[in-house]
Amino acid sequence: MISLTEENYLKALIYLSSLAPGIEKKRDVSTSELASYLKLKSSTVNEMLKRLKDKNLINHEKYKKITLTHSGERNGLKIVRRHRLWETFLFTKLDFDWIEIHEVAEQLEHIKSEKLVEKIDRLLGYPSFDPHGDPIPNKHGNIPQRITKSLSTVKKGETCMVLAVSDTSKDFLNYLEDLDISIRTEIVVIDKIAYDKSVKIKIKHEQYSLSREVADNLLVGGKFN
């Protein structure tokens, strides 16, 4: 049995080693990195590492970096799958806001019932991406891949479609909501300002200017992607 707390450690390890934006191939994770991500003390994390190792969920030698075992990775991906399926359920079936879904999914992801997850998956029509555009691992732990690029890299005059966001903080999502930007929104790049790397865009005949930071965190694909 993997406890709720252990599940959160596994999820954090999956994130830091594989899923965090910008990671190409798997990275090893340090105790302090994990501690700071979970907002816990290193000594606390260190104790948990022993338990996770005993349960064969991680590899860890004293003073060395942490890697997930096969079992740890499979279990971690299971939790990511549940989290993203629940987010999709809350968003599409219960009309929760983009901003609210994460918090509730943080609780729902720990419900232990294979059957429940599969039933929810079916109800949703086996989605590949969650409402933030993040890929939903399938029941075998395979993660759907999709080519996206940052809005910053789109050329002047081109049209693209928002596929995902690389920042899911409330502040960012709220700002996007104000701008009427969400998943599948079409954006035309009107102009690119060399000076501050901001972009002038058009959404449904409305024009806006987006800072470099915002453009960086909007992941887009071609119009027919």
Place this chain on the structure above:
Amino acid sequence: MISLTEENYLKALIYLSSLAPGIEKKRDVSTSELASYLKLKSSTVNEMLKRLKDKNLINHEKYKKITLTHSGERNGLKIVRRHRLWETFLFTKLDFDWIEIHEVAEQLEHIKSEKLVEKIDRLLGYPSFDPHGDPIPNKHGNIPQRITKSLSTVKKGETCMVLAVSDTSKDFLNYLEDLDISIRTEIVVIDKIAYDKSVKIKIKHEQYSLSREVADNLLVGGKFN
């Protein structure tokens, strides 16, 4: 904040003091009764009673019986509401079996989100009774009332409809499923055997004999109830 464990104690207290079959008016509950219901030792329960009292959820004087405070009762009913709404969701929206829903609802009832509960309630069309026929407290803690009687009390020749079961054990529910009996099943009482108080019944042209025990645990109403 009420912990998951504390929630389970409150739910047990609501059950033992008010909801258990056969309770007319509220009863006080003893430590040992609560312990045996929760399958815990009395000493464990005794410690928890102190914490619940500190949080003003129960009234308890040393060596005396336990009663719920207003706050304890409201919080307990909230959990019962969540449990029964989730059971209804699993049964009607996800096609879970009658037998499986309770276990998963035991987990889901602890998810903390007012909004989620209200959204699920709306999705279900504000049901008054769960798939076992148990009343669902509304958001103000009011419990819908309905007149039912045991199948044992139905007179020979009369037709009635199953409204609820007073035993929700897997054994009983499985047996009912074999007999094709569920909520809203119509039953005609063909004969009542004085000797062992068993009843001969007809369900959709099929005849069965039900033992006294089974008949006692089937709660029915008039055909147009």
Place this chain on the structure above:
DNA sequence: TTAATTTTTTAGGCAATACTAAATATTATA
């Protein structure tokens, strides 16, 4: 390459939730 800094581990505590065993209070019985 030694010294300073940072990271990791160990040691000792604490709160929540469980247990067993023993002490104490209450209730039932003779």
Place this chain on the structure above:
DNA sequence: TATAATATTTAGTATTGCCTAAAAAATTAA
């Protein structure tokens, strides 16, 4: 009413998961 049986509480222990402070190892900088 005295005693036996039962119920409740207290005392002491364990595990999980968190903390602070201090020791030890590894890394970085002088």
